[in-house]
Amino acid sequence: MTRPAALIPNAAGLTKSDYQGAPSTLCKGCGHNSVANQIIQVAFELGLKPEDLIKLSGIGCSSKSPTYFLGMSHGFNALHGRMPSVATGALTANHKLRGLAVSGDGDSGSIGLGQFKHVIRRNLRMVYLIENNGVYGLTKGQFSPTAEDGLKLKYAGTNPFPPVDMCAEALISGAGFVARAFAGDAKQLRELLKAALAYHGTAVIDIVSPCVAFNNDDDSQHSYAYGRANEVPLEDIGWVPPREDITLDDHEPGETRIIELHDGSRIALAKIEEGYDPSDRSAALTRIGRAEANGEVITGLLYYEDARPNLTDSLGLGDTALVDLPEERLRPSREALERVMDRH
Amino acid sequence: MTVPHPDAAPPPSAGPTSRVSDFSLMVGTANGTGSQTANTTLLRAIFNMGVPVHGKNVFPSNIQGLPTWFHIRASAEGWIARQAPEIAVAFNPATLHQDAETIPPGGVLILNGDLAGAPQRDDVTTYSIPVKELMADVEATGKIKDYLANMTYLGVVSQLLGIPLDVVRTALEQQFGGRQKLVDANYPVVEKAWQWSEANLEKADPYRIERMDATHDLMLITGNDAAALGSVFGGVTFVSWYPITPSTSLVDAVKTHLSDLRVHDGKPDWSIIQAEDELAAIGMLIGAGWAGARAMTATSGPGISLMAEFTGLGYFAEVPAVIWDVQRVGPSTGLPTRTGQGDVSFAYTLGHGDGRHPVLFPSTAEEAFEFGWKAFDVAEQAQTPVFVLTDLDLGMNTWMSTRFDYPGEPMKRGKVLHGDDIPEGFGRYRDVDGDGIPYRTLPGDPNPEGAWFARGTGHDEDAKYSERADDWIANTTRLAKKFDTIRTLVPAPSIDQVDDAELGVICFGTTIHAIEEARAHLAKQDARFSLLRLRALPINDEVERFIEQHDRIAVIEMNRDAQVAGILRAELPQYAAKIASIAHLDGLPYTRDQIRAWLAPHLDPSLAYEGDPVARETA
Ligand SMILES: Cc1ncc(C[n+]2csc(CCOP(=O)(O)OP(=O)(O)O)c2C)c(N)n1
Ligand code: SF4
Ligand SMILES: [Mg+2]
Numbered sequence: 001m002t003r004p005a006a007l008i009p010n011a012a013g014l015t016k017s018d019y020q021g022a023p024s025t026l027c028k029g030c031g032h033n034s035v036a037n038q039i040i041q042v043a044f045e046l047g048l049k050p051e052d053l054i055k056l057s058g059i060g061c062s063s064k065s066p067t068y069f070l071g072m073s074h075g076f077n078a079l080h081g082r083m084p085s086v087a088t089g090a091l092t093a094n095h096k097l098r099g100l101a102v103s104g105d106g107d108s109g110s111i112g113l114g115q116f117k118h119v120i121r122r123n124l125r126m127v128y129l130i131e132n133n134g135v136y137g138l139t140k141g142q143f144s145p146t147a148e149d150g151l152k153l154k155y156a157g158t159n160p161f162p163p164v165d166m167c168a169e170a171l172i173s174g175a176g177f178v179a180r181a182f183a184g185d186a187k188q189l190r191e192l193l194k195a196a197l198a199y200h201g202t203a204v205i206d207i208v209s210p211c212v213a214f215n216n217d218d219d220s221q222h223s224y225a226y227g228r229a230n231e232v233p234l235e236d237i238g239w240v241p242p243r244e245d246i247t248l249d250d251h252e253p254g255e256t257r258i259i260e261l262h263d264g265s266r267i268a269l270a271k272i273e274e275g276y277d278p279s280d281r282s283a284a285l286t287r288i289g290r291a292e293a294n295g296e297v298i299t300g301l302l303y304y305e306d307a308r309p310n311l312t313d314s315l316g317l318g319d320t321a322l323v324d325l326p327e328e329r330l331r332p333s334r335e336a337l338e339r340v341m342d343r344h
Numbered sequence: 345m346t347v348p349h350p351d352a353a354p355p356p357s358a359g360p361t362s363r364v365s366d367f368s369l370m371v372g373t374a375n376g377t378g379s380q381t382a383n384t385t386l387l388r389a390i391f392n393m394g395v396p397v398h399g400k401n402v403f404p405s406n407i408q409g410l411p412t413w414f415h416i417r418a419s420a421e422g423w424i425a426r427q428a429p430e431i432a433v434a435f436n437p438a439t440l441h442q443d444a445e446t447i448p449p450g451g452v453l454i455l456n457g458d459l460a461g462a463p464q465r466d467d468v469t470t471y472s473i474p475v476k477e478l479m480a481d482v483e484a485t486g487k488i489k490d491y492l493a494n495m496t497y498l499g500v501v502s503q504l505l506g507i508p509l510d511v512v513r514t515a516l517e518q519q520f521g522g523r524q525k526l527v528d529a530n531y532p533v534v535e536k537a538w539q540w541s542e543a544n545l546e547k548a549d550p551y552r553i554e555r556m557d558a559t560h561d562l563m564l565i566t567g568n569d570a571a572a573l574g575s576v577f578g579g580v581t582f583v584s585w586y587p588i589t590p591s592t593s594l595v596d597a598v599k600t601h602l603s604d605l606r607v608h609d610g611k612p613d614w615s616i617i618q619a620e621d622e623l624a625a626i627g628m629l630i631g632a633g634w635a636g637a638r639a640m641t642a643t644s645g646p647g648i649s650l651m652a653e654f655t656g657l658g659y660f661a662e663v664p665a666v667i668w669d670v671q672r673v674g675p676s677t678g679l680p681t682r683t684g685q686g687d688v689s690f691a692y693t694l695g696h697g698d699g700r701h702p703v704l705f706p707s708t709a710e711e712a713f714e715f716g717w718k719a720f721d722v723a724e725q726a727q728t729p730v731f732v733l734t735d736l737d738l739g740m741n742t743w744m745s746t747r748f749d750y751p752g753e754p755m756k757r758g759k760v761l762h763g764d765d766i767p768e769g770f771g772r773y774r775d776v777d778g779d780g781i782p783y784r785t786l787p788g789d790p791n792p793e794g795a796w797f798a799r800g801t802g803h804d805e806d807a808k809y810s811e812r813a814d815d816w817i818a819n820t821t822r823l824a825k826k827f828d829t830i831r832t833l834v835p836a837p838s839i840d841q842v843d844d845a846e847l848g849v850i851c852f853g854t855t856i857h858a859i860e861e862a863r864a865h866l867a868k869q870d871a872r873f874s875l876l877r878l879r880a881l882p883i884n885d886e887v888e889r890f891i892e893q894h895d896r897i898a899v900i901e902m903n904r905d906a907q908v909a910g911i912l913r914a915e916l917p918q919y920a921a922k923i924a925s926i927a928h929l930d931g932l933p934y935t936r937d938q939i940r941a942w943l944a945p946h947l948d949p950s951l952a953y954e955g956d957p958v959a960r961e962t963a
Contacts, residue, residue, distance in 0.1 A: 054787045074787035077799040085627025092615050093637035118620040318611030322581040323636035330579030332605040334750045341747050344563035
């Protein structure tokens with residue numbers, strides 16, 4: 001008899017259920033639940049050690065979700081719009097940890113837009129997920145800044161303002177890993193998550209994650225139906241662990257590209273949209289603009305570049321995490337104090 | 345007991361005819377003209393003469409052009425409070441007349457002789473410095489030449505006060521910290537001016553510096569520098585901040601000392617991040633504290649306004665953090681370059697909902713150093729944000745200080761569990777020891793038993809989300825109990841009790857300097873009072889006993905709203921009626937004579953005192 005894969009321990013000696021959290025209290029069918037499920041699946045598949053990772057979030061339905069995955073990892077549910085600063089402090093104090101952050105479109109696009117852009121500028125090593133539903137879920141249906149111009153909501157009326165595009169904001173803030181996903185496309189999301197976890201800086205994934213309670217009408221651009229009908233993947237993405245062979249089907253149409261990451265793993269992009277260059281920042285911005293005009297939900301890895309140092313490098317930190325320094329390296333000697341005082 | 349009426353206070357200039365090492369001097373210049381070097385060098389030169397001295401920079405919120413004054417007080421007896429100046433060096437055309445008028449009869453006016461319309465006063469001694477003439481063969485041009493021009497008054501004033509040229513030279517070298525090029529550029533001007541003064545000016549005033557031996561064990565240091573050094577010896581590893589006067593120089597000094605003392609194999613054992621605003625600065629601080637680092641920020645009033653929500657989170661999620669508030673004058677942008685004590689009640693209760701935070705009050709450079717490292721011990725022991733409330737006066741001015749004591753005890757890292765020490769069924773917020781302080785674990789710990797999710801939402805003992813009334817009550821009651829434990833962790837008050845004194849005075853922070861001088865002065869006239877200097881909030885039972893043991897209590901503080909008096913009345917309602925307030929804020933440090941005047945009606949309640957709204961009985 002073969003055991004289901006989820007019950008066979010992974011490289012960390014853990015089963016899939018070890019990566020679960022508390023039962024979700026979000027609405028049934030909420031996109032955020034599917035994202036949480038894919039995080040659990042990916043962590044299990046990668047054999048992540050729960051103690052190597054911290055979960056971070058702001059405030060919102062989306063930001064509640066870290067409670068529902070990786071229950072054996074430490075986490076911090078911070079303030080509305082302020083998760084990036086908490087992440088910056090924690091991951092600088094202990095740069096041995098990886099960060100997995102979950103935010104919402106309100107959390108990162110309005111109250112937290114400043115921190116969103118600044119954490120990207122600093123290139124903190126962290127996966128930054130925006131569970132984007134075009135609406136404020138937790139406060140019951142107000143427009144979020146990513147809501148499309150003209151969106152009609154039962155509670156909020158008609159939106160008269162243009163949307164903030166989180167990928168475009170990430171790009172112009174200097175992000176080196178910018179992706180868009182759709183909660184209804186689990187396979188692509190998993191590959192993007194794996195690649196993002198391997199990235200050396202801030203990896204932004206803007207996930208269209210429908211709110212079934214307040215913004216799921218078929219013609220709303222953040223609904224399941226709209227996503228299914230209008231998703232345009234810019235490529236087929238696969239993430240390949242270090243030391244594993246890449247198998248690509250030569251017969252597939254379109255361009256193929258292999259990207260090597262700092263940890264030795266690779267991203268394989270196949271069937272890249274004709275003429276699209278995922279290493280051209282302004283091309284990515286242009287494509288986002290076109291998608292908005294056409295009502296397309298473009299998904300996949302929109303942009304990749306790894307030249308910029310991450311925050312740990314910029315700060316010049318050594319091998320030992322700051323939190324692990326022994327007392328003798330924290331408090332200089334009596335003689336050192338005398339020496340400084342002699343100068344005064 | 346006879347209490348001198350405030351109006352009978354002798355004017356400071358009515359002393360003996362020869363004023364040896366006991367006077368106040370003021371230099372008036374325009375901001376941005378480089379006078380700081382000359383001023384600080386003069387201060388150092390007096391210090392090097394062995395004479396106790398203190399300097400206060402009274403400066404505008406401006407980079408260039410507005411008036412700025414530097415006050416130097418020399419006092420053989422060691423008094424360092426602000427004192428009305430008797431000597432004015434007037435180098436700013438815009439304040440020439442104002443500066444000249446400040447001087448009492450018998451005082452001294454030293455003028456830049458090139459300034460047109462110099463005021464005439466026949467009741468003061470006037471000297472005029474031919475600045476242009478003295479600068480004639482200086483090669484520099486433009487701004488540099490303006491900077492160097494300040495060296496002329498340094499030379500003349502030193503000569504007039506009797507400070508030998510070599511003492512000034514040494515002070516200048518110390519000031520430039522060994523940058524010989526700068527010494528070589530500046531010193532010739534000083535020398536020339538000094539010699540010109542010796543040859544051409546006839547000394548006609550009583551003010552002199554005479555060598556003493558009162559400073560050779562002392563240092564000159566700003567409070568911000570002392571605080572920074574203390575923080576570095578307290579093991580700070582993470583600093584997040586956003587620039588704001590008067591706290592910026594504290595972070596600059598932390599960086600200097602860390603770069604000097606805490607580098608290992610060429611790599612920093614620390615990180616400093618200049619955040620995008622104070623919201624992010626404190627967010628980073630809370631993140632770093634949660635991860636287990638000794639983390640600090642430094643800011644001032646507007647900054648702590650932005651830090652309110654995160655401070656509440658730090659309180660409720662129980663995260664250690666150290667926040668230095670170098671107070672300036674609010675509300676709003678207020679007087680950004682003037683000193684005050686207006687943030688006490690705000691800092692003490694910062695955040696919405698219930699909550700209280702430990703607040704430390706250093707008074708001196710020694711204490712700024714001591715609290716620099718102690719604040720981390722308190723924060724980690726209590727697992728909570730700790731405020732250190734200093735002020736612009738202590739932070740940015742140059743103080744004499746005894747040498748700092750090396751921390752006398754190992755770091756107190758508080759209740760942190762690691763690895764196998766984490767018990768099965770660990771509960772992050774369980775009061776195991778009955779002191780309200782739970783145990784914490786840190787991210788990265790391999791024992792999964794220790795994993796918990798920090799949150800600002802209601803939670804139970806296991807840090808699980810909870811909206812249950814009983815969980816809420818249990819948690820907030822424990823937090824209140826923890827705050828009672830904190831009373832024993834923060835620095836105790838410093839008390840000088842006088843037998844049979846009816847009046848007990850309570851103060852905190854830098855007001856102590858004027859109060860102590862006034863106290864000594866009043867004691868000579870047999871007017872005595874007990875003195876309690878708060879070194880922290882929350883108060884402990886010594887404060888209660890002190891209040892209990894005196895008939896009358898006067899709380900002196902540098903704000904309008906009597907914040908600490910209010911806190912004491914609220915926390916000790918049984919004594920509220922006898923807690924009076926002396927609350928005054930105008931942006932300047934207090935003087936001895938102000939304190940004397942304000943205390944008079946408190947020392948003798950039969951003295952109906954009119955005229956000063958500050959000294960009011962506000963029971
Ligand atoms: C400072 C502050 N302001 C307002 C709120 C109320 N609030 C909670 S969640 C939220 C919006 C969340 O929207 P989003 O980030 O899109 O998350 P979603 O619920 O849609 O997943 C707001 C305004 C708050 N918690 N804190
Ligand atoms: S309100 Fe919307 S976002 Fe919140 S849980 Fe329900 S479906 Fe999800
Ligand atoms: Mg939303």
